[in-house]
Amino acid sequence: MEMEERRRAKRLEEFNEVSVYVIPPESKISYNYSENISMLGTKIRGEIYLPVDALVKIDFRLKTLEKQITALGKVRWIKIIIEDKYYEAGVEFVDTPNKATQIIHDYISWKQKDKSLNPFLILAKINEPKSE
Secondary structure (H helix, E strand, O other): OOOOOOOOOOOEEEEEEEEEEEEOOOEEEOEEEEEEEOOOEEEEEEOOOOOOOOEEEEEEEOOOOOOEEEEEEEEEEEEEEEOOOEEEEEEEEOOOOHHHHHHHHHHHHHHOOOOOOOHHHHHHHHHOOOOO
């Protein structure tokens, strides 16, 4: 029997390096990879147990773009892989700037072979001057 897909956005199965910070205070924790990403959230892997509803800031270094994107998120679930050593957490993006989620969406579409998107246009969006 096939499982019904419950996700609301395209998800890209790709490992990316991340830096994760618990808010408050903004202290870096040992989560080094995201396993997949969508414009609504990501799964991260690391060595620290994060409680559900914990707020985190995630700095992504997306492959190919070689640029950092920052997203804020809330832990929605945690899975113990190896007790006291290794965890996975599902993070839903919250209060993340539209520009960041649009870049993630464009990146996923491009990586999933949507020929209408050009990686140079995605880079141009990232490098746009910030409007105050």
